[in-house]
Amino acid sequence: MIVINNSGLRRVLRITVPFVIIPLTVFLGTFIVPQKSYLFVSFAVTVMALILFISGFDRKKTGSRRLVISSVMTALCIIGRFIPVFKPITALTVITGIHIGGESGFLVGALAALISNFFSGQGPWTPFQMLAWGLIGLFAGLLSPFLKRSRWIIVAYGTVTGMIFSLIMDVWTVLWGGGFSAELYLAAVVAAIPHTVVYSLSNMIFLIILSKPFGEKLERIKLKYGV
Amino acid sequence: MRTFKDSNPIAVTLYFLFVTGITMFLFDPILNGISFLGALIFSLVCGDGRDNKKHLLCLVLFVATALINPLVSHNGVTVLFFINDNPITLESLLYGCSNAFMLVSVLYWFSCFSCLMDSDKLLYVFGSFSPKAALVFSMALRYIPLFGDRSKKIRATQKTMGLYKDGNILDMIRGRVREFSIMTTWALEKGIITADSMSARGYGQGRRTRFTNFRFYLCDVILLILSSVLAVFVIMSAVKHDFVFYPAIVAPKMSLISVIGYVSYGVLVLIPTINEWKEEIRWRYLRSKI
Amino acid sequence: MEILKVEDLRFAYPGEKTDTLDKISFSVDAGEFICLCGPTGCGKSTLLRLLKKELQPRGDIRGRILFNDKDISEDEYDTSSAIGFVMQSPDEQIVTDTVWHELAFGLENIGMKREKIALKIAEIASYFGISSWYDKKVSELSGGQKQILNLAAVMVMSPDVLILDEPTSQLDPIAASDFIATVKKLNREFSLTVIITEHRLEDVIPISDRVMVLKQGEILCFGDPDDVVSKIRETSDLISAMPSAVQLYHAVGGKGKCPLDVRDGRNFIEKNFLPSSVSLPTDKYIHADDVALEMNKVFFRYSKQMPDVLDLMSLKVYSGETYFILGSNGSGKTTALGIASGIYTPYSGKVKVFGKNVRDYKNNSLYKNCLAYLPQDVETVFLENTVGEELKDAMEEARELPFDVDRLLSKHPYDLSGGEKQLVALAKVLSQKPQILLLDEPTKGIDAASKRRLAEIIKALKNRGITVVAVTHDVDFAAMTADRCGMFFRGRIVSENTTREFFSDNDFYTTAVNRMTRDYYSMAVTVSDCAELCMKNIREEGTVK
Structure with a gap:
């Protein structure tokens, strides 16, 4: 290279x-x-x-098994759009971060954003999304001892970070729309409410449904193969 | 004989960064106009220009961005008319238009970019920063069609096991969750085989090298140098003068420097198009000889 | 020259008291082709993995493994490129998304320079004849092509020893023979040392230099193939995996040199038995009056732009019958089963189950007490974390099947062997209390003993009046099990007949026994048919008395 x-x-x-x-x-x-x-x-x-x-x-050296799990989770993020409109990227990123670690969480979030934009269109927003989703995964990894305590904490984390993600993306929208101003931002946030609601709701639902079984599956793999 | 399309992906990526960076960085309506025209022409040349939906979307976006500024911002001295006692000014309308040009041209450039870059090329650019991320990227791309295939199989099997009732949405969602769960177990359990296959072929033994099918040829270097020199010209000339919108529009005087700047940018945005045309002509010429 | 030497190797998995491998000592010369066989659970895979340092299972390893006179357990001894390893599943071994990247992957790992990688890939792609795939996505390849790619991706690292762990068990017979032929070519042309295990030994035993038989973690015998196969008489579990000629040799109590392939088998028969035109007495084919499954002039395609997968397909399976659809890979057999089970809907033609149109079975009534389907990939059936939960509503069915289900209850479904997995899935499917059972490629990935057991299960189901329709490319299994067979080609059934007639009429697409006895005996299809005929026609001067 x-x-x-x-x-x-x-x-x-x-x-x-x-x-x-x-x-x-x-x-x-x-x-x-x-x-x-x-x-x-x-x-x-x-x-x-x-x-x-x-x-x-x-x-950092990463073992092949951890790498495989990261790629599997990334691919599942893309394949997992089995319910129309709802995307599981945030939920799976959070789960990966918690169980496999912040690094994997970051990679899964960032790469899932990149690949999912292959289907929905790349744009100047791609790097922002990659960073935002990556950070959600990274922090999930860093906070994992706390998050692991209860499923509801995980759900709350996913929902809140998802909302913050939306609010930040609105800042970005406004920046591109002609300069930042409080009114414009408010307008953008209001305009994006349906989207934000659907998005938060989907994060919540996915985390409620998936956090426990996915946690079990990942823990089993970790135990069985010593990841 | 290499077209812009076949140039080294890193050179192509840097080219796109220069062009879109200048569009974003320097707020000059003339530059934005040039950028927009360049992007539009290239998008027609490189083949994704037939996508009418995209053009329509960009048009809607253009109008929306152009109109929202005068509605919100009431700076400027030339009042055109009032809406609800709020003045709509010419300056803020033009500001909005200029901004809309910027936005739409960046979108066009990006769509050209993703049209040119397939996953192999992206992998190559990506891999220069992080071989590990590039590997995960490549593996994930391998898994996506595999998992898609499997989820079809799982759906078929589960259907024959009586998973779905006719026309019940809740039942469908529950079924989908079940399918996803089966797929995850399958993927994770079988993934260990992939990991073994990686270790068996020496993954993690030492420092990895990276094999790619791309090289830097002379024309890539020329492309790189040409575009960076032009970009520097544009920036240097643009920093010298300011296009002021508020309170009244003050366009900078045309000077030799600013003309050089605009011409350089014009050449810069046309590089890919000219390149494609040149190859097209050369190929026709060659074919007439064959 | 000795390349690999194993000295008093013992191995136990963590937490297990008995050793999985016990007192294993042997050595392998450079350029040898070694076939390792033994029943499932004898420790074959464990032994192979122990030879490959990067894949050694966790557990208690004692004894020494020397590669080129050096202990492989030494930390700095890197054997990752010198010992190549190819596994079972074509899909999961592939790491990256494109063919070129897959070929480069191993070389990247060992830090080879770019220019050299380019050269190596060019060489290997040309040798394997896969240059035209270079830019392809791996998802576009067929199963056989994927496995060849896996082999090429290992060979590109120029290993001295190639270890293959059941490499063809997921492939169809044609692709499997191609694969084995490629391995043989590598062995002969580069004097590459090969150690291979297989479920189907038909193609492997004849080309092996030596055969090792493992039983319960110990070496039972290790030597020349014809010597070893004549010794394993008593262990019938192993016999059924052997080439048909070997099975015949044992069935007639042969003495002397054991035949390994069809040609030798024919010689063996001619030498020891007289020809005869009298065939075995066959039961007259009678069928029930009611039709269990009927497909009438069915057309189907997956999307408008694609060609027809089923093209004027017609089929009638009578109640209580066992019907096998045979044909090559990708001919649309599985799709035909998908249509019969209501997964897909044809765009023209009628599909009837017990006289009622499939479309008229509303709300899953087709899948209750009527029809069940066991897919090729039995993993698609499993939902739970343990076999116990999986079989909650199917314990009754599970207990009727010939296996010890209680031992498995606490295990994860994915931790079972191929044969066990299939039985658990079958029990689950049978709990739908079907009258028709559809099986898709039921012998894929299971060993000979499980295959034999499956044949018995199908017979038992038939006795209970259940109609069985299966698609397969395993001719031996069909010959053993079916009442009637149909040949599927280009979207329809081109010929059908009762099993024995079907295979005796075919010249190429038939069992090894039938090819061995062509124009010598009529209608000998299975080993037991042939043995019976042989025993009636013993030649006085032969060795068999």
Whole structure:
């Protein structure tokens, strides 16, 4: 690979991107170029954060079994749209994060977003969705001891993060629609209410139905094959 | 003889980042207009231009974005008319239009991009950041048709075991959940075989290399250099002048620098189209000789 | 030269008191073709996996395994490319989504340089004749092609030893023979050492240099094929997996050199038995008056753009009959069964079950006390986490089947062997109390003993008056089980007859025994038919008395 096969270069990037390039982009975008640059800044920062997270995981060695489980869960996210309108991406990402770990959660969320957009259309929103879903999975992994206590905590986590996800995506919509303003944002949120409701509801339903059996299945696999 | 389509995917990706980045980064109606035209032409050339639904969607989006700004923002000095005592100004209408151009052209560029990039190419670009994520991506793509196939089999079997009643929606949903559950167990249990097959072929033994079918040829390097030089021209010239909408529209004076900027951007957005045309002509010429 | 040496190997799975493998010692020379056989549960797979360091099961391993005189358990000894391993299921072994990536995968893992990978892939793709697949998605390949790809993806790492764990058990006979032929070619042309286990030994035993028989974790015998197969007389579980010629040899109490393939088998018969034109007495074919399943001029296609899968298909199966539909892969047999069971609806033609149109069975009444369907992939039947929960409503049926179900109750359905899985699924399906049972490829992935058991179950079901319709490409199983057989080709049944007539009329699509006795005996289809005829025509100067 020509681009970043060099591990030294990789390391340099890993340090410069979060500490130099991202702040610089924000600074340049907000203070030097006068108009509209938050659009570009938000896009650039998202892409860089995404790259950073994903390549950060690459340092750790992951066993083949964990990798397979991640890919299985990613594929299930796409295949699992068995009930029209409802998508299980959030639910499965959360479940993966809790049982297999934050890293897998991030990968499943991010890749499921990417692949699902192959079917529903790629756009400038793809990186945002990837980052958002990835983070939902990552945090599910980090909070897993707490989340594992009860199914209802998991359901609450999935629903709340799903709502936050929607609200953030509305910010993004407004940014693209011609500059941020409180009225516009409110309008966007109101306009998106049906979508947000369906989305939260589907997260809730999927988590209620799936969290227990999927948890059992994943735990069995972990036990049987020592993942 | 390589068309833009066959160029190295990393060069193509960077090209798209330059073009859309400039459209997003520099808020200049003329640049947005150029970007839009370039995207539209290329989308017609590269084949996904026949998708009328897409054009319609973009049109609706364009009108909506163009109109929402003057309705919300009442800046500007040239009042056109009033709606509910709120002034609708020319400036904010034009601002909205410019913004709509930006949005729609980015959408067109993205649709061209996804039309050019298949999963192999995306894997190649992806893999440069993270071989691991790229592998999971490739494996997931392998699993999707496999699981799709299986879910058909499961549905068939469960149907003969009396899972579904005729025309009962709740029953259907319950059935689907059951199918999904069977599929998950199947996928996870059999997935271990995949994991074994990976280990058996040395996965996790040491540092992986990455094999790809793509190379950097001279023309890819030329594409890369050309597009970055043009992008730098555009940015340098655009930072020099500002297009001001509020309170009144002040278009920057045309200078040599700004003309260079616009021309450079025009060339930049037309690179893929020109490339396709060039190959088309060359091929025809060649064919007449054969 | 000795390439692999196993010294006093013992192995026990965690938490199990008895050793799965006990006192295993043997050595393999470079370039040998070794066939490993034994009944299910004898420890074949465990032994193979122990030889491959990356796949060693967890548990207590004692003894030494030397590869090129070096203990493979040493930490720094990397045998991942030197020992290749191909497993059963074609689908699950494939890791990535495209053929080229799959071929490159192993080489990427060992950190080979890009240019070299390109060369290696070019070589292997040309050798295996799969260059035209290079850009294909793996999901577009057939089962046999997938398994060849798996083999190629292992061979690209240029292993010295190739281990194959039942590689053809999921393939149809044609694809299976192709696969074995490829392995043989690799063995002969590169003096690649091969260690293989198989359910169907018909193709493997004749080309093996040595055969090892395992029984309950111990080596029963290890030596030349004709020597070994003549020794295993007493263990009948093993016999049924052997080539038909071997089975015949044992059935007639043969002495001396044991025939391994059809050609040898024919010689053996000619040498020891006289020809005869008198065939075995056959029962006259009689059938019940009522028709259990009828398909009348059925047409079907999956979508408008696709070609017809069923094309003027007609079929009549009488009540209480066992009917087998035979045909090659992808000819639409499974679809025909799908139509009969109401999964798909034909666009033209009538399907009747017990005289009533399938469409008129409302609200699942077709699947209650009427018709049941056992799919090819029995996993699609399972819903629960234990066999006990799975069989909650089917215990009665399960107890009637010839296996020890109680031992399995607490296990996960996926932890069972192929044969056990199938019986559990069958019990579950039988709890629908069907009058017609449809079976799709019932012998796929199960061993010879399970096959024999399945044949008996089908006979028992027939005695209870249940109609059985099965599709299969396993001619031996059909010959053993069916009342009538139909040949399925290009969307319809092209010929049908009672089993014995059906196979004696066919020249190519018939059992090995029938090919062995062609123009020598008439209508000998199964080993027992042939043995019976042989024993009536013993040649005085032969070795069999």
